[in-house]
Amino acid sequence: MNPAADLASRGEEIVAINGLRKSFGAIEVLKGIDISVKRGEVVVVLGPSGSGKSTMLRCVNFLETFEQGAITVNGRPVGYKTTGGVRKPVSELENARLREHVGMVFQSYNLFPHRTVLQNVMMGPVKVKGMNAAKARDLAMRLLGKVGMDHKADAYPGRLSGGQQQRVAIARALAMEPSVMLFDEVTSALDPELVGEVLKVMRELAEEGMTMIVVTHEMGFARSVADRVIFMDGGVVVEAGPPADIMANPKTDRFRGFLSRHLSEDG
Amino acid sequence: MFPVLQSSLPYLLQGAVYTIVLSAIVVVFGTILGVGVGVLAAVGGKALRAAVTAYIFVFRGIPVLVVMFLGFYSFPAMGLRLDAYTAVAVSMIVYVAAFVAEATRGAIAAVPAGQLEAAKSLGMRKGMMMREIILPQAMRLLIAPVLNISLMAIKQTSYASIVGAWELSFAAREVVERTLAAFQIFLGVMIIYFVICYPLSLAARALEKRLAFDH
Numbered sequence: 001m002n003p004a005a006d007l008a009s010r011g012e013e014i015v016a017i018n019g020l021r022k023s024f025g026a027i028e029v030l031k032g033i034d035i036s037v038k039r040g041e042v043v044v045v046l047g048p049s050g051s052g053k054s055t056m057l058r059c060v061n062f063l064e065t066f067e068q069g070a071i072t073v074n075g076r077p078v079g080y081k082t083t084g085g086v087r088k089p090v091s092e093l094e095n096a097r098l099r100e101h102v103g104m105v106f107q108s109y110n111l112f113p114h115r116t117v118l119q120n121v122m123m124g125p126v127k128v129k130g131m132n133a134a135k136a137r138d139l140a141m142r143l144l145g146k147v148g149m150d151h152k153a154d155a156y157p158g159r160l161s162g163g164q165q166q167r168v169a170i171a172r173a174l175a176m177e178p179s180v181m182l183f184d185e186v187t188s189a190l191d192p193e194l195v196g197e198v199l200k201v202m203r204e205l206a207e208e209g210m211t212m213i214v215v216t217h218e219m220g221f222a223r224s225v226a227d228r229v230i231f232m233d234g235g236v237v238v239e240a241g242p243p244a245d246i247m248a249n250p251k252t253d254r255f256r257g258f259l260s261r262h263l264s265e266d267g
Numbered sequence: 268m269f270p271v272l273q274s275s276l277p278y279l280l281q282g283a284v285y286t287i288v289l290s291a292i293v294v295v296f297g298t299i300l301g302v303g304v305g306v307l308a309a310v311g312g313k314a315l316r317a318a319v320t321a322y323i324f325v326f327r328g329i330p331v332l333v334v335m336f337l338g339f340y341s342f343p344a345m346g347l348r349l350d351a352y353t354a355v356a357v358s359m360i361v362y363v364a365a366f367v368a369e370a371t372r373g374a375i376a377a378v379p380a381g382q383l384e385a386a387k388s389l390g391m392r393k394g395m396m397m398r399e400i401i402l403p404q405a406m407r408l409l410i411a412p413v414l415n416i417s418l419m420a421i422k423q424t425s426y427a428s429i430v431g432a433w434e435l436s437f438a439a440r441e442v443v444e445r446t447l448a449a450f451q452i453f454l455g456v457m458i459i460y461f462v463i464c465y466p467l468s469l470a471a472r473a474l475e476k477r478l479a480f481d482h
Contacts, residue, residue, distance in 0.1 A: 063384055092393065100390030110385035113480040114403045124389040127399060158480050169385075176389060 011039040013075075014180050014211050015060060020069035022055060029055050030066070031235040037180065040209040044222040044243070047232035048258060053215045056232070057182050060213065061102040062095050073102055074179055100128060103173030103181040107188050109165040111157035117144065117168050118153040124176045136175075143171040147201050163194030167201055174205075181205065183214040219262050223247055231255045271448035272455045279452070282438030283459050289352065289434060290421040290463070293359040297420065298413055300360060301367020308368065309375045310397060319368060326365035331423045334358045339430040351432040355424070363420045370412035374405040407478040414471040418464050435459060 015037040022030040029052045037043050047053045058064040060071055062079040071078040076098055081090050111120050121140035125131040131139070144150040147167040157165055166186055173181060183202065187195045199221050206212060206225050216222065222229050223243045231239040231246070231254075239246050239255045250256040308319035326334070338358030342349045349357070378401050386396045428437035439456045443449045 061388055063387065096387070096390050096392050098390075099388055102388065104384075104388035106381060106385065108381050110379075110381040112382065112385070112400060114407075114478075123399065127395055128390045156480050172389070 011041075013037070014039050014041075014073065015213065016070075016072045017056070017060070018070050020056065020059060020066055020071065022052075022059060022064065022066040022068075029235050030059070032069070033232075033235075033237060035230060035237070035240075037211060037213060039179075039211055041227045042206045042210075042212045042214065042225055043228050043230060044226035045213065045215045045230045045232060046217070046219075046222060046258065047238075051232040052235040053232045054184055057184050057213060057215050060180075060182055061099050061104055063104075073098060100124075100176055101179045103176055103178035105166070105169050105173055105181065105183050105186045107185040109157070109162070109169045109189075111165055111169055111172070113157050116154050116156055117149060117160070120157065120168060121172045121175050124172065128176070140171070140175055143174050144168070146174075146204075147171045148197070161194060162190045163197045166190065166194075166198045170198075170201055170205075180211040180213065183212065183216065185215055185217070187216065187218060217262065219247075219259070231258065233258070269451045269455070271442075271446045272451040275442045275446070275452065276455065278442060279435065279438055279455060279459065282433065282435035283463065285432075285434040286421070286424055286436075286460075287463060289356060289359075289424045289427065289432070292356050293363055293420050293424065294417045296356075297360045297363030298367050298417070301364035302371050302409070304364060304368040305371025305375065306397070306402070308372055309401075310393070319372075323365050323369045326362055327369070331359065331362050332426050332429060334362045335426060335430055351427070351430050355427040355430060355432045359420060359423065363416060366416045366419075367413055370409055370416065371405070373412070374408040375401055377408050378404045407475065407480075410471050410475045410478070414468065417467060421464055421467075422460065 013036055015035070017033055017035040020030050020033040021028065029050075033052075033056055035043070035056075045053045045057070055064055059066050060073065060078065065079060070080065070082065077090060078098060079090060079095065080087050082088075111117075112123070115123065118137070118140055121143060122133070122136045125136040125139060126133060141150055141153065144153055147170055149164060149167050149171065152160060152164065152168075157168065160168065169186075170181075186202075187198050190198065195218070199218060202212070202214070202221070203225055214221070214226070226243045228240060229243045229246055230237055231250075233254050238252055239250065246255070247259065250259055304319055304322070308316050311319075335355055335358045338361075339349075339351065339354040342354055342357075382400055382404065383396065386400045391399070424434060425436035427434055428440070435456060439452050443452050446452070
């Protein structure tokens with residue numbers, strides 16, 4: 001494990017999820033989730049499809065609304081504010097401001113196809129933060145170098161492989177200098193031989209002390225990079241703890257079954 | 268060959284100039300108005316959206332000929348003295364804009380949801396998202412439908428003669444009434460319309476290539 005995370009275990013709380021409940025129509029997909037993530041911590045969320053893990057993640061930057069519970073990032077409320085016992089949605093503008101501090105990487109990359117790689121990475125700092133173009137270009141080139149994509153700075157996303165696009169997407173999110181990075185099954189759409197290059201970038205980020213919440217099916221990554229693994233199933237947190245403990249000695253049948261099903265594809 | 272067509276060609280070409288000018292005005296302003304209305308509907312509130320929907324559905328459901336008649340006779344009723352050309356141009360701009368607005372709405376809706384989520388998660392505000400992410404991508408999707416609508420509009424200017432606006436088709440009918448050489452004349456007219464429309468198709472294709480994302 002990395003030293004930054006050891007320090008962080010006593011560090012300040014970046015993301016706090018309390019009693020999160022969410023339904024799609026009549027189906028409740030999140031049934032009361034509590035998760036706290038401290039600065040520098042890498043939390044990996046495992047669980048079968050439909051367990052609600054992606055939905056939970058998308059609530060953190062309010063891409064999904066939720067009916068009950070509260071989420072804060074850096075102590076600021078996400079989506080709703082409760083004043084005098086009344087829960088009210090916060091303004092669009094406040095949500096946008098909050099998202100500036102929450103980086104997100106998607107399963108389907110979602111790079112902007114009409115902009116070059118460099119422009120994709122510069123867009124956040126220049127348009128949202130108002131950083132001047134020269135400074136943003138330096139920042140973007142540095143981040144592209146870090147993810148090994150500086151040689152493609154002037155290419156359009158359509159010309160890149162999935163793994164390359166995903167690395168650019170990571171650089172784009174990092175360019176906002178977020179407090180926390182959310183990874184939503186970022187290797188699930190990739191050809192198997194491209195998964196490694198993306199995981200390597202994420203591993204390096206973790207070693208640098210970036211606060212991360214990672215939803216994934218990569219057991220190897222969870223085991224070797226996570227400070228804490230959370231296993232979700234049926235909209236609740238079933239088990240949580242350091243990977244060395246809970247992945248070696250699962251306490252519940254559900255987690256044991258899940259692990260044994262995924263052992264064969266372990267990296 | 269085709270002696271009547273040859274002798275009346277200058278007269279027909281003169282009509283073609285009117286057709287081209289009328290078409291250009293209708294296509295340019297109809298497209299601008301239509302895109303504007305379509306974008307407004309996308310960013311605006313419920314009431315605005317409902318109004319735009321009503322506008323689109325009404326105009327899609329009536330023939331352009333009827334719109335021209337209505338325009339021609341209703342402007343004077345409102346105390347506006349417009350000549351036939353202006354009446355036709357205004358009517359057709361409003362008509363064309365309805366189709367362009369619907370196409371614009373479709374193009375905006377066709378930008379993948381993931382693009383919006385990516386823009387949002389960078390902290391982009393609504394207007395910025397529209398300007399930087401949605402519209403640039405929607406505009407490319409809009410070229411093909413707007414080309415279709417424009418070609419339609421060019422050909423629909425031939426109805427303008429119904430309210431007395433002289434253009435290519437009007438000129439052709441005059442020549443035919445005088446010479447009775449309908450086949451020759453309309454063969455010539457057909458070729459002239461094609462020559463007007465064809466370059467537009469080429470231009471749209473070139474534009475689509477230029478706006479492709481993977482140069």
